[in-house]
Amino acid sequence: MKAAPFAYCRPDSVDEAVDVLAGGDAKVLAGGQSLVPVLAMRLGRPGTLVDITRLPGLDSLVVQDGQLHVGAAVRQRRVERSAEVAAVPLVARALPFVGHRELRSRGTVCGSLAHADPAAELPAVAACLGASVVVRGPGGERVVAAADFVTGAMTTAVGPDELVTGVRFPVAGAGEGxxxxxxxxxxxxxxxxxxxxxxxxxxxxxxxxxxxxxxxxxxxxxxxxxxxxxxxxxxxxxxxxxxxxxxxxxxxxxxxxxxxxxxxxxxxxxxxxxxxx
Missing domain, CATH: 3.30.390.50 (CO dehydrogenase flavoprotein, C-terminal domain)
Structure with a gap:
């Protein structure tokens, strides 16, 4: 099958992306490894796809203030091969189990969290570590604890007019295994x-x-x-x-x-x- 017709939007800023989402009937496109099959099988028929892959600041991958900050556009493979991931060993151990290497080359860490598949590795890792998911909406930015982020199968605490902009994993401390x-x-x-x-x-x-x-x-x-x-x-x-x-x-x-x-x-x-x- 092929996807139903949709409009395509590539915003220039996070605020513009949020404005498009607030218009209703829109979905975020980051890696597309979960969304594209859903569209192809017509299990989802959004009117607009909002492409965030080139938004400034969403490609950030940095260890800062005791946390590994992963932007919404950062690919899983990039994190897997990075020096920064050594600061969070549980993420490093889980990533090789996420799909196949080819999928991780396109799929994003935040996309896996937002898709919320019950069998997905990264939502469980985030919940285990007490990570925080950063969400931007019309009312501004808010932070959701990973343990509260997934509310059911393929369902999260993110509203239809909100955008996940990043996730923060606490770095491992001494005496942790x-x-x-x-x-x-x-x-x-x-x-x-x-x-x-x-x-x-x-x-x-x-x-x-x-x-x-x-x-x-x-x-x-x-x-x-x-x-x-x-x-x-x-x-x-x-x-x-x-x-x-x-x-x-x-x-x-x-x-x-x-x-x-x-x-x-x-x-x-x-x-x-x-x-x-």
Missing amino acids: FGFAELARRHGDFALAGVAVRVRGEAATLAAFGVSDRPVVRELTLDPDPTEAGLRPVTDALAAEVVDTDGDAHGSRGYRVRLLGVLAAREIVRAHREAHR
Whole structure:
């Protein structure tokens, strides 16, 4: 199929882009790796596409004030290959799992957040780290906590007249450890289940994805020397609580519960060892 007819707008400023969005029936085009297939299958029929790829300031990638600032036009592949991403190890570990290299060469970090696919890696990583998403609208700029940003499957806290302009990931501090894992049928496929983990001292933050309509974040208190076997009762119970998908042809709910329990225990132990190394 081909996309339904639409108007194309390439604004010269963020304010102009917001004005076009405020007119209604418009969608933002950044990388297009999620939007273009939706248009091609006519699952979406916006009247106007607002191309933000060349807007001044949205290509910023910098570590500043204890945060990694990623502009809305920054490609995933650029972040993956940058020196700056070393400041946020969890982002560096997750990016190679985002689609395929060719898709990451066009797709943007903020675009993945805004698309809010339940099986996407970056929304879970952002929620796990306590990142902040910067949004601009007619009323000015506001900052949304990543944990509150995704409100449901393919749904976010961004209004139809608002534009995501960037995301801020806190840089890793001393004594922090991280873990990331997912299982998919093939590399680049949507995850059947996945986890992002951050450990500080004996406190662990875990974000699960691919098992609900949005990333699910839980806080755990660990023993001084946790083991996978010792954690399994805890992670199995957590998985049984958070997995609310009915399953599909690729895996039942029970399979995802077991998978999440195994991945969570393994990555928590890995992150704890790294934090205490």
